[in-house]
Amino acid sequence: MKNLSPQRTRGTQRKSFYSVFLRALCVLCGSLLFSLSRADDVLHLYIWNNYISDQTAQRFEDYCRCRLKQDYYSDNEEMLAKLDAGAVGYDILVPTGNAVEALVRRNALRPLDKAKLPGLKNIKPEYRNAWYNPGNRYSVPYAYTVTLIGYNKTKLKELNLPTDTWALIFEPKYLEKLKGRVTVLNSQRELMGAAMIYLGYDIQDRDPAKWEQAKELLIRAKPYWATFSNSTYIKDLAIGNIWVAHGYSNDMYRAQQDALAARRPFAIGFATPREGAVLAVDNFVLHQAGPRPDLAQKFMEFMLDGQNAADVSNLIGAGNPNAAAIPYIRSDIAGNPAIFPPPEELKRLQMIRDFDAKSRRTLSRMWTEVKVK
Amino acid sequence: MPRHFWLWAATLGVYAFLYVPLAVVVLFSFNDSALNAAWVGFTTGWYVKLARNQDMLGAALNSLLIALTASTVATVLGTMAGIAMHRYRPRLLPFMVITPVAMPEILLGVSLLLFFRQVLDMTLGLFSIVVAHITFSIGFVAIIIRARLAGMDESIFEAARDLGATPWQTFRRVTLPLILPGVVAGFLMSFTLSIDDFVITFFVAGVGVTTLPLQIYSMIKVAVTPEVNAVSTLLMALTLSMILLASRFAPDVLKGKA
């Protein structure tokens, strides 16, 4: 029976291959298990892409002697959907106001232990006690951004196009010159919001007839857009593939800096459209199921420190709700109205609020229609 | 004009189509520009940066661990299924084995996500990914094994039985040595599939368990620096050397795969 294998005759070489193969497998498994058993203190952060600089993260890791593991999202809906799909293990999320509201409603957050967060006093009074979070029970404001239009200054000047109106991304008469050179956010609330603002409505309006109008506006403009993009527009703007992008002020700042650093033969600009825009205040919150609330609060307190808090403005280009950070912020950034909107401009900015389940479903199916039509 | 001139021309064109993009990826991994839009200058800095990237290293380890576990289990189950399909011609099993292979991957991802969340209400993570990978790998192994058995002379097994061998003995002494190349090919196949899978993993991955493809996806979507090119180049070098190794030691395996 032993010699039944016909392979045996020409098999010595192959046999040695198998045994080498098996042995290599064992070694590999062993080393894997070893490396996995080396447990570290790890803080899991689920945060917007381009929202915390490498330097800041590094400094925190040195400070706490732990590892900061970041996962990124580029839309609140994406974050909420990921949590619904069973993402458990994030310690800190960084939702915008309306998403904080949504998370509080479904009991997904852990209340803050204020005793561990003396730095909360650094937050400017107008950002404390926000509508989405009475008494700052759950959230620590981190930064704010305006959803606006970023553009290739050089190109738009050549084409003689305006840069201070939503018409640039919605009106075919402008879009004709920009066909395939425009990206818009892949976010139902943000894009519908921009359309509602352009039409002169409140973004909170739940009148389906007005939504219909906004939807029609989007569908009419859609053929001119290159793509829906939540993050890649940073790079596309900086390279010059895209000339106009609907996106967040901090991302536009990044694109501007990247283009400068790479000595591109054009400049990137960004401005808040005159019709108004969406303001997003993003907050650190503790996820209910997060395994390390202790590390998480340590991180929050670290980020409340004025000098550390200033990073998000200096390096990322976002607005700052931290009073202690203001002295450290570079004057060119503090003076940029698209990053730090002056009071008269703040009046034109609106914050998105969470809808009830029924409206949300209507909107999300409308969004699906926009996508497929 | 030489024989097959047009065939050669077309074939070389297709080979160029296959390899030029990869060459571009490799070339641009040495580009000294974070934007990576045009060639600026030569650097190996992205590799240095990559070596310090703990997330990437962690993802690579996860991928390896998942691929090893999933492909081992899938090889065992798939071999069983292959033998069963060959020997007993069951009615339902072939359907269940082949459908996950034949249908679009996204369907498996979606259904497993629903199952894990709605029925088991479990935390997604290593386990869910491994289970998902086993599910789609079983089919590939089973198909390879059955194909291998199909070409065999049944009388060998009968002879073993007539000599009084138990089923286990028959398997250990006769069947296994005969199908071993198929088993190894199946293992390698499921290993490759597992380590490469993006679509299904995308649906069933949990927090902190990022695999290499997920990590690369996130890098492409979010922060596209030549670091992506660097990791791609290294991965290509790795698979290339693995294939060369395999073709050196076990040329049959590659043919079995084809």
Next chain:
Amino acid sequence: MRGCSSVSEAEKAPSPALSRTLSRLRARVFPSPTPVDSPAPLAGEGRGERARRRQQDLTKWAITTPPFVFLTAFFLLPFLLVVAASFRYPGEFGGLAPLLPLLGAPGKDVGLTLETYRFFFGDLTYAEIFIRSFLVAGLTTLICILLAYPVALLIARSPKKRRDLMVLLVILPFASNLLIRVYAWIIILGPLNLLYTPYAVVIGMVYVHLPFMVLPLYTNLEKHDPALLEAAQDLGANGWTRFWRITFPLSLPGIFSGSALVFIPVLGMFAIPELLGGTGDILVGNLIKEQFLDNRDWPLGSMLSIMLTLAVLALAGLAAWAARSRRGEA
């Protein structure tokens, strides 16, 4: 362990270790107090037969059950769940609404509903997405055939020594990650102003799926008997005629299996349209993915998955029918 020695003696097993395993197995299968007889002449033919059959049944059970159970649990059940989910409401915060009470008060979104199906069939746009996906998949398949054919033909007609290498060269790019191959095209198509266009999607799809066409085609072409072509040549057929009258018809099975390997995966692919395509390049895969990982509308996503499954099944059925009727002709 009782009966151990008697069995092993009777078996005259090749090695002591083996006989031990063997006897243990026997003892486990036949836990009866009477010692189990081996199929020795004395034991009577009927009993040995029965024992052997029982052993075979056990073997059958032992190797069929594990994969069957695993696949039932992690493939069949989840899939049935998708069907069930498509008849439910989305939950208040996403996912699925509670199932109970099954019938639910009017105005309350619980229980089972046809609402999602009504939404889908109420507007032709969704059917259009399916048609668009089928067109993209069909175009991809067609281009793959055109590109793969000369390669497969040349490999099949090359000297044996060279074939393995040439096949390897086709598989090799396939060994690098899907996303890396797509990313390569982002780099290339960006400066060409082709990124975010339908062309980019098709190029990406072809690039990723080409090996799946070359391999089955080559396997088929390799088997062709060269004598056929020689005979045709002797009869005065030129190269072109020989190809169309002999090689091509014979290679149809290879083309069919390659097409199945390309067409079906393309239908569900969402990464390529997402990374390379523009606002108009939404395929079924993207639509499904968005319902789960963006819109939190699981019932709609489940329903779309079912529609996709039905489409694939219909296609497979059609192919099987075509194959059968072809065989019927021959």
